[in-house]
Amino acid sequence: MRQGFKDAIPTALGYASIGLACGVVSVNSGIRPLEMALMSILVYAGSAQFVMCAMLLVGAPIASIAVTVFFVNLRNFLMSLHTTTVFQGNSLGSNILIGSFLTDESYALLLRKQLTDGQVPPAWMYGNNFAGYFSWVVFTILGNVLGSMIPDPERFGLDFALVAMFIAIFAGQLEAMVRQMPVVKIGLILGTVFVSYLGLTFFVSSYVAVLVATLLGCTVGVMADGQQ
Secondary structure, eight states, X not given: OHHHHHHTHHHHHHHHHHHHHHHHHHHHTTOOHHHHHHHHHHTOOHHHHHHHHHHHHTTOOHHHHHHHHHHHTTHHHXXXXXXXXXXXXXXXXXXXXXXXXOOHHHHHHHHHHHHHHSOOOHHHHHHHHHHHHHHHHHHHHHHHHTGGGOSOGGGGTGGGHHXXXXXXXXXXXXXXXXXXXXXXXXXXXXXXHHHHHHHHTXXXXXXXXXXXXXXXXXXXXXXXXXXX
16 A cells, blocks of 8 residues: 555646646635535546536536536546456455546556556555545645635646646556557557547537547457457
8 A cells, every 4th residue: 555655646746736726726616625625525536626616606507517527527437347357356345445536547557557567456556546535635625725826827837737647647558558569459549549539529528529439449459359
């Protein structure tokens, strides 16, 4: 668990900047520190919390906010399903705990850990998840408290911090994959995801496009494995 926490420190530092930005944005939506704390503790979803703040600002109905957050986070179903295959033999309660705190970044770190080490103990994943969770909760609250001091976080590039961090994680994971998989296969999977996502955005929302493109990429990957 200690090693998982240590490995996730770069993720936690990335969450610090984007968490501050989220906290600052929440001030404009009339969200107070206690409400920000409850949102981060119970919802714990970066992009979804930004969406919640924007929808609260325009007075959107609670039902609309709930449905929107559901679709924004729909990809977590796929990530959690795959994560259970990494921890086969683990108890149901332990897998639920892991899945409940899973994020894009902790999932990416898990995949990289599996590529480099093979077996990943559940305790490592607890540390990985907890580092990001703790950082996100603390810094969103801090951002809300200090919101009046940072009226325009975008001018500092804080809104891009999460994207930049995920790109760095993906680059490291891709490097490990190249050493173990044919480059043609990797290109085929990524190409499928890229092309299908671009095409789907003309017909459905970006969140649904991400989900469907991911499923198509998984399908192509499985088919490619079956041909070897």
